């Protein structure tokens with residue numbers, strides 16, 4: 001007997017009663033059974049289950065019926081004898097499958113010996129027959145019932161899957177709409193950032209520190225959106241106030257330091273990109289990475305951490321005290337990233353990376369990378385010739401992340417740290433890790449120079465709260481004073497004041513180039529969530545909002561192409577030739593320098609020119625100190641040129657005297673033309689700004705350069721040249737020969753005719769005189785004036801760069817006649833000269 005079956009004796013069923021098993025004919029028990037069995041089943045499983053139940057049931061029922069029929073037939077056949085045996089037999093008809101363990105109905109035919117006596121065997125057989133008939137009828141009904149139920153379930157299943165499909169479609173459209181919304185949001189954010197970059201705004205990221213162990217006061221942070229944070233402020237009346245601040249990005253307390261270098265995560269990323277991006281949205285370093293990468297592209301970058309004491313500045317920049325790979329701060333990750341990128345670009349660029357680490361402690365600048373130099377005062381120099389703000393601090397070359405780790409550990413150990421009531425490891429100084437990067441393009445020889453300041457400021461503190469006394473109090477006073485000076489500088493910059501008080505503290509002096517220069521600057525503003533720090537939090541956020549309004553102008557690319565370098569050398573050579581000629585190079589240089597400075601061209605003008613004109617743009621920058629001009633002049637001197645800064649990191653690192661890191665301001669001025677080549681992540685560079693002013697082809701520029709150069713640079717000599725003019729017919733002749741040098745060397749005669757028939761103008765006369773003087777100077781100084789002629793004759797170089805053409809003196813027609821060969825001008829130059837209404841060849 002199967003489990004769950006009840007023996008017919010125990011069941012005590014009455015055969016008659018069983019004959020009236022009307023409940024079997026109804027679907028009620030079956031439905032109850034179905035609902036009981038299926039209550040815990042999934043709708044999609046129901047039809048199959050029912051089907052199997054039904055088939056089992058029918059099969060079993062049919063078997064039993066067959067058995068019974070056999071018995072009845074035998075009874076009818078054998079009469080009384082068989083009645084005896086029948087009385088011993090048990091006929092059990094179950095209408096419920098054993099599988100579900102519930103007995104629904106049982107037919108029990110029991111004929112005892114007494115009955116047999118009373119009834120004839122025929123009656124019994126008849127009775128049995130009736131029972132069987134009834135039962136088979138019941139089975140038919142049951143079958144029909146089950147079929148109906150099955151159909152019902154199928155219908156339900158269909159409905160269910162329709163609903164599921166509908167829901168899926170609805171969900172899909174919702175997800176689509178959500179992703180579209182996020183895309184638009186992301187795009188908006190990018191565009192906003194691009195606009196900010198173009199304006200040169202200081203980028204501000206806000207980070208909220210989580211509660212520390214043991215802290216549990218309610219948080220002042222009401223809500224955090226991607227770019228805004230709401231602070232809950234208790235008011236005197238007891239009502240809560242809310243203040244919302246907007247920044248480029250806000251990181252909540254759960255934000256992590258950076259992406260974990262996990263291969264499993266990488267795999268996930270490859271498979272479900274979007275999912276992982278969403279997961280990584282709150283990684284602090286992820287949003288800092290593009291900025292750091294642009295250092296390798298030749299930009300200056302400054303990242304500084306600001307906030308009240310204990311708010312997490314050191315945590316963000318360096319990491320916690322017991323640091324692991326996952327909790328490494330921006331400094332480590334930034335350098336790690338630089339090395340990784342440098343390695344990736346290895347085939348195209350070679351990079352040199354060197355670091356300095358200093359601190360400003362009690363208004364003294366100290367080197368953190370030497371153990372014995374802590375008390376040595378270092379000087380901060382802005383706009384220094386070699387690009388080093390603190391030239392006397394150790395500059396240590398690093399070749400791997402390990403080197404950096406070691407160095408930073410030394411620096412961290414040397415840094416002044418002390419315990420206060422607010423932070424047991426409070427930084428008592430502002431620290432600055434500076435990374436100098438110099439890259440050389442292996443194909444073009446272009447040099448890229450980037451420099452990155454990673455600054456961990458000491459935190460502002462209320463001395464009544466930090467409970468400091470003695471030395472700590474003195475430190476706190478210095479810290480607060482310098483932070484207040486930083487506030488003044490920011491306020492001046494935000495109001496675009498003419499005077500910005502950088503000199504009021506060492507900190508502002510150090511940050512001068514980043515705050516007022518052409519660097520890409522990012523500030524991490526930190527706040528604590530504790531409600532008793534709400535005052536400091538509000539003032540910190542107000543300060544940060546003000547910082548975000550400061551417009552620095554688009555960042556500049558520090559790139560020096562090989563051609564520009566050559567051009568610079570040519571200019572220097574020309575200057576030196578002039579200097580030699582005009583008796584006493586230094587006097588001439590000083591005079592020229594003055595004339596040069598008096599005639600500053602408009603920025604638009606300088607932007608249109610490449611190479612030599614950058615000299616001018618360096619003068620147009622009001623932040624440029626005069627010493628830069630001096631540097632150019634020094635290099636112009638042929639003897640001194642030998643000693644010009646090599647701009648090589650190697651030299652810089654090995655030099656014992658003044659290191660030769662190039663002046664950042666000087667070098668940027670040679671890059672304007674090349675900036676369109678720059679590519680640098682999200683951070684939009686000046687390349688976009690300069691698109692409209694992009695430099696034309698060499699032909700256009702080649703005409704413009706000497707024109708500009710001679711008119712501006714030698715304007716001080718014009719009078720003298722006029723006087724000499726009449727007596728220098730031969731030189732004028734040379735001038736005529738020289739002039740076409742600035743055009744491409746196409747020997748199309750039609751252009752000569754154009755030129756020959758055009759009128760001259762006064763400006764052209766000046767140009768003529770200047771060039772004339774130039775050629776004279778060069779001739780007299782014994783420079784290689786005749787050499788280029790040979791080149792011209794063969795006419796091979798149809799696109800000779802300007803720099804290679806400047807020193808050449810004269811050109812003659814290839815037919816050997818005395819008629820000057822005119823080279824076609826660029827369209828713009830041709831138009832300019834024609835409109836001047838002067839015959840170019842007129843003397």
Ligand SMILES: Nc1ncnc2c1ncn2[C@@H]1O[C@H](COP(=O)(O)OP(=O)(O)OP(=O)(O)O)[C@@H](O)[C@H]1O
Pocket residue numbers: 208209210212253307308309310311312313314315316320321423425426427428457458459460526
């Ligand atoms: N995001 C964070 N997650 C976990 N702990 C943090 C976080 N930020 C800061 N902390 C912890 O808070 C404490 C104070 O942080 P930290 O020393 O970085 O503050 P600080 O702003 O540099 O302070 P100070 O200006 O006094 O130097 C440390 O114990 C640090 O580990």
